[in-house]
Amino acid sequence: MVALKNKIVLISGASSGIGRACAERFAAAGANLILLARNLTKLNEIAAALRSEHGVKVMVDKLDVRDRVAVGALVDNLPAEWRKIDILVNNAGLALGLEKLHEGDAEDWDVMLDTNVKGLLYLTRKVVPIMIENQTNGQVINIGSTAGIHAYAGGGVYCATKAAVKFISDGLRMDVVDQPIRVTNIQPGMVETNFSVIRFQGDQAKADSVYEGLQPLVAEDIADVVLYTAMVPPHVQICEVTVTPTHQATGGVVHRKKKE
Numbered sequence: 001m002v003a004l005k006n007k008i009v010l011i012s013g014a015s016s017g018i019g020r021a022c023a024e025r026f027a028a029a030g031a032n033l034i035l036l037a038r039n040l041t042k043l044n045e046i047a048a049a050l051r052s053e054h055g056v057k058v059m060v061d062k063l064d065v066r067d068r069v070a071v072g073a074l075v076d077n078l079p080a081e082w083r084k085i086d087i088l089v090n091n092a093g094l095a096l097g098l099e100k101l102h103e104g105d106a107e108d109w110d111v112m113l114d115t116n117v118k119g120l121l122y123l124t125r126k127v128v129p130i131m132i133e134n135q136t137n138g139q140v141i142n143i144g145s146t147a148g149i150h151a152y153a154g155g156g157v158y159c160a161t162k163a164a165v166k167f168i169s170d171g172l173r174m175d176v177v178d179q180p181i182r183v184t185n186i187q188p189g190m191v192e193t194n195f196s197v198i199r200f201q202g203d204q205a206k207a208d209s210v211y212e213g214l215q216p217l218v219a220e221d222i223a224d225v226v227l228y229t230a231m232v233p234p235h236v237q238i239c240e241v242t243v244t245p246t247h248q249a250t251g252g253v254v255h256r257k258k259k260e
Helices: 017-028 040-054 068-076 106-134 156-175 195-199 204-210 219-231
Strands: 008-012 032-037 058-062 087-090 138-143 181-188 240-243 248-250
Touching: 008 017, 008 106, 017 032, 017 040, 017 087, 017 219, 032 040, 040 058, 068 106, 087 106, 106 138, 106 156, 106 181, 138 156, 138 219, 156 181, 181 219, 195 204, 219 240
Parallel strands: 008 032, 008 087, 032 058, 087 138, 138 181, 181 240
Antiparallel strands: none
């Protein structure tokens, strides 16, 4: 397995959920971190804890990945010591609403498309050239979803954004095939984070019902997979990993235990 000590890992959406769990796993492995999210207060708290516990360097910055100009300015203005980015984890993403397509909110669609697709593109466009310039073993790890493989009722637009992540990952892998850069798409199934709380605009009861009757994955399960794909030898490229709870087959096919 490849040592990650002193590697630089950039993680978007790092203030909670899978992004935060990835930050913790990479820090434990000795990597230095660039953590980005909209909530700077949370990022500072996470950074302080990781520095104290693991002795790694952590840079944080407030960023909304939907803002192409802000993404460009942030990457272009990174201090020299932070410009050698080894691993990019495109984690920022969300789902909003569960209405039928013809009853959906166009503003929700814009947010999902701008965050899940365009935000990923903006960061990738700025970071991959740095990896090519450095000519070290770089890696782009995109957090997709089983929703990008199988659609489910009420999730058409979200599913489309995650299908886009899959094909962007496939296309990028072809585009950098002549470079020492690996591209990995992680496709989680049901993971209990704040994902459903955001989808249902803070309705905790609705969010809890999504996972009722089965044991979902947790953010750390996905972070473990992300870390593994980064630690395999440089000649090994894990292109795609699909991870679900044991009792989930696809986005809409699950087995739930009956209430006693």
